[in-house]
Amino acid sequence: MSSIEKPFDVEESRIILVGNPNSGKSSLFNKITGLRQQVGNFPGVTVERKKGQFRIDGVGDIEIIDLPGLYSLNPISEDEAISATFIKDLENQETSDVIVYVTDTNSLRRNIPLIQQIATLGKPMVLVLNMMDLAEKNNIEVDVSGMSKAIGLPIVPMNARIGKGVDELKDEVKRVLNCISSGSWQNQDQQLTQEQTSAEIIERFVQRKDTARSTERTARLDGLLVHPIYGIFIFLGVLFMIFQAIFSWSSFPMDWIENGFLVLGNWLAGTLPQGVLNDLIVDGVIAGLGGIVIFVPQIALLFFFIGLMEDTGYLSRVSFMMDKLLRGFGLNGRSVIPLMGGAACAVPAIMSARIISNKRERLLTIFVTPFISCSARIPVYTLLIALVIPAEQQFIGFNLQGIVMMSLYLIGFGAALLTAFVMKYLVKAERGSHFTMEMPLYRPPRWSNIGITVFNKVKAFLFEAGKIIIAVSIILWVLSSYGPGDRMQEIELKYKAVELENKSEVVANEKLEASYAGELGRWIEPVIEPLGFDWKIGIAVITSFAAREVFVGTMATLYSIGDEENTVGILEKMRNAKDPVSGELIYTRATGFSLLIFYAFALQCMATVAIVVKETGGWKWPIIQLIYMSSLAYLSSLLVYQWFQ
Amino acid sequence: MSYSTLDQIKNGETVLIEQIHGEQLAEQLQHLGCVPGVYVQLERRAPLGDPLIFRLDQSFISVRLNDAKGIQVRPSTSSL
Numbered sequence: 001m002s003s004i005e006k007p008f009d010v011e012e013s014r015i016i017l018v019g020n021p022n023s024g025k026s027s028l029f030n031k032i033t034g035l036r037q038q039v040g041n042f043p044g045v046t047v048e049r050k051k052g053q054f055r056i057d058g059v060g061d062i063e064i065i066d067l068p069g070l071y072s073l074n075p076i077s078e079d080e081a082i083s084a085t086f087i088k089d090l091e092n093q094e095t096s097d098v099i100v101y102v103t104d105t106n107s108l109r110r111n112i113p114l115i116q117q118i119a120t121l122g123k124p125m126v127l128v129l130n131m132m133d134l135a136e137k138n139n140i141e142v143d144v145s146g147m148s149k150a151i152g153l154p155i156v157p158m159n160a161r162i163g164k165g166v167d168e169l170k171d172e173v174k175r176v177l178n179c180i181s182s183g184s185w186q187n188q189d190q191q192l193t194q195e196q197t198s199a200e201i202i203e204r205f206v207q208r209k210d211t212a213r214s215t216e217r218t219a220r221l222d223g224l225l226v227h228p229i230y231g232i233f234i235f236l237g238v239l240f241m242i243f244q245a246i247f248s249w250s251s252f253p254m255d256w257i258e259n260g261f262l263v264l265g266n267w268l269a270g271t272l273p274q275g276v277l278n279d280l281i282v283d284g285v286i287a288g289l290g291g292i293v294i295f296v297p298q299i300a301l302l303f304f305f306i307g308l309m310e311d312t313g314y315l316s317r318v319s320f321m322m323d324k325l326l327r328g329f330g331l332n333g334r335s336v337i338p339l340m341g342g343a344a345c346a347v348p349a350i351m352s353a354r355i356i357s358n359k360r361e362r363l364l365t366i367f368v369t370p371f372i373s374c375s376a377r378i379p380v381y382t383l384l385i386a387l388v389i390p391a392e393q394q395f396i397g398f399n400l401q402g403i404v405m406m407s408l409y410l411i412g413f414g415a416a417l418l419t420a421f422v423m424k425y426l427v428k429a430e431r432g433s434h435f436t437m438e439m440p441l442y443r444p445p446r447w448s449n450i451g452i453t454v455f456n457k458v459k460a461f462l463f464e465a466g467k468i469i470i471a472v473s474i475i476l477w478v479l480s481s482y483g484p485g486d487r488m489q490e491i492e493l494k495y496k497a498v499e500l501e502n503k504s505e506v507v508a509n510e511k512l513e514a515s516y517a518g519e520l521g522r523w524i525e526p527v528i529e530p531l532g533f534d535w536k537i538g539i540a541v542i543t544s545f546a547a548r549e550v551f552v553g554t555m556a557t558l559y560s561i562g563d564e565e566n567t568v569g570i571l572e573k574m575r576n577a578k579d580p581v582s583g584e585l586i587y588t589r590a591t592g593f594s595l596l597i598f599y600a601f602a603l604q605c606m607a608t609v610a611i612v613v614k615e616t617g618g619w620k621w622p623i624i625q626l627i628y629m630s631s632l633a634y635l636s637s638l639l640v641y642q643w644f645q
Numbered sequence: 646m647s648y649s650t651l652d653q654i655k656n657g658e659t660v661l662i663e664q665i666h667g668e669q670l671a672e673q674l675q676h677l678g679c680v681p682g683v684y685v686q687l688e689r690r691a692p693l694g695d696p697l698i699f700r701l702d703q704s705f706i707s708v709r710l711n712d713a714k715g716i717q718v719r720p721s722t723s724s725l
Contacts, residue, residue, distance in 0.1 A: 226691065
């Protein structure tokens with residue numbers, strides 16, 4: 001064999017991972033590349049193709065591509081279409097590509113038609129029989145070498161979860177690539193493309209000795225988890241527990257982070273040379289960033305719980321249980337994935353709506369997903385709730401802050417459903433709506449995969465949000481430190497000779513009002529005054545169109561200007577904020593609730609608008625969505641403020 | 646031999662798929678391994694009575710009641 005091998009060129013070679021959803025492709029991709037990305041137990045988790053590097057010892061790094069799972073080369077949904085187009089186009093590529101077809105050994109039978117379809121394309125292919133451990137537990141035995149000879153494909157048994165079989169796959173791929181490069185590769189899978197039925201292949205080489213234990217365990221668990229009564233209560237209980245956990249577990253790390261940033265800010269203020277740069281870094285950047293980092297514990301917990309539900313297979317059951325209910329609102333059981341994902345971030349959630357094959361149901365899901373309270377709203381909600389509801393206040397034994405938080409999520413969910421219900425009658429249906437879905441076997445969570453997901457999401461939140469926050473903080477700091485004409489100097493002169501107890505604060509406030517930011521806030525004030533918002537909130541509403549969490553950073557920056565000692569957190573500062581004319585507190589219950597409702601409904605997120613443009617293929621729907629959500633936010637805030645006034 | 650449709654079967658009953666009406670539905674089901682000639686067993690119903698979970702080979706699939714009406718089946722004495 002080695003005599004005909006010729007080292008191949010790694011630059012010219014690619015590995016393409018193909019297979020059904022939920023076959024463990026992404027697990028294999030993780031193991032093989034070490035690249036961090038998402039894996040889940042829900043069909044359709046990979047909705048975009050992913051690239052990574054695959055190291056073969058003594059040869060080098062080869063590109064490996066993980067395609068979204070598909071069931072057929074005649075796709076039904078968007079994510080399948082991406083894969084099917086990619087695979088069909090392989091013929092026109094210059095590179096030497098090896099298709100690695102990954103199948104769950106337990107469902108080998110239904111994979112045979114797709115394996116045959118792909119084999120017809122004539123590309124070199126290696127078959128991976130994944131989840132061998134589960135197959136063994138299920139007493140399924142595969143005659144690997146017999147089957148390999150019969151169908152003419154190299155076969156590698158694998159357990160991608162623990163990395164078993166990965167080295168063997170690397171060797172096999174290396175061998176195939178060497179054969180291609182030396183010109184000795186021959187497609188030997190003609191047997192497979194000929195008239196050989198999957199039943200024949202399976203019956204000859206796959207033996208099942210006994211009833212499958214993991215299948216029985218799944219059936220028993222379903223008896224409880226989708227039970228007409230227990231099932232519903234378990235689901236509601238899970239949701240309630242998640243919200244209580246997010247609030248009670250995260251309070252300690254949040255306190256540490258808040259104090260840490262105060263210490264850091266003060267240390268920098270004392271260490272860096274005095275001047276403009278010092279002000280910019282301490283009052284602008286550090287204050288803005290501190291307002292964001294503090295919410296990492298809550299976001300990490302939320303992603304952890306969603307990841308856990310996805311990885312164990314429970315999320316599919318939630319789709320199943322909710323299908324009939326959601327159908328009444330023009331949605332689909334699968335809409336649960338974008339809707340729950342929307343609780344983390346609307347952008348990946350809207351992308352995941354690709355798993356819905358019906359056009360109208362997909363559009364409606366995309367349209368209403370931004371109503372689900374995302375993690376970017378958590379900072380805004382937390383700050384405002386803490387501002388207007390005392391932490392120790394209880395309501396029938398539960399933390400009232402947690403209950404208000406949960407209510408906001410329910411209000412968002414309700415708005416999403418009602419909107420979908422109305423839209424159902426406005427958007428024409430195109431073709432029949434079906435709901436056929438695999439219910440994956442329950443399996444223990446793969447903690448490392450969940451860990452990777454949480455790490456990635458938090459990292460993305462910090463970096464993506466962080467970039468915007470730093471940019472907005474700097475712009476905001478400039479806008480609020482400088483003003484038109486020489487008003488700033490005039491104010492300095494005016495107070496020069498005056499002796500006041502709280503002189504620096506009074507001067508800072510007057511300067512802020514005279515600044516460009518103050519002008520901007522004043523300009524929008526007449527519009528937002530009926531909602532109970534003052535000009536400082538106005539500035540934050542404008543800047544937070546970039547992203548909702550910028551609200552907190554903006555408030556932190558606005559309120560830290562003039563506070564030279566930098567002694568208290570943003571919450572304390574806002575709580576004590578008074579109207580300079582009337583002397584009344586600004587953040588009353590009415591203003592707090594009005595702001596909460598505003599942020600629950602308004603589409604304050606550039607990234608969401610951008611992804612809706614991309615997913616709906618135009619500006620029509622994002623513009624309708626933006627106008628609709630902004631109007632709803634404005635009217636609701638108006639009603640809430642007038643009611644509580 | 647009496648023919649009926651998949652929505653009419655009882656919990657725990659196993660039937661043989663005879664024919665699937667509707668091209669789109671047939672294709673979606675084919676992807677999940679549900680084609681004419683395979684046995685399916687009604688495992689359970691969703692809390693609201695719809696959709697249904699069927700056991701098929703060693704996997705579970707979920708199908709709406711309305712879609713099940715378009716699937717012609719034959720009663721079977723064998724169990725999965």
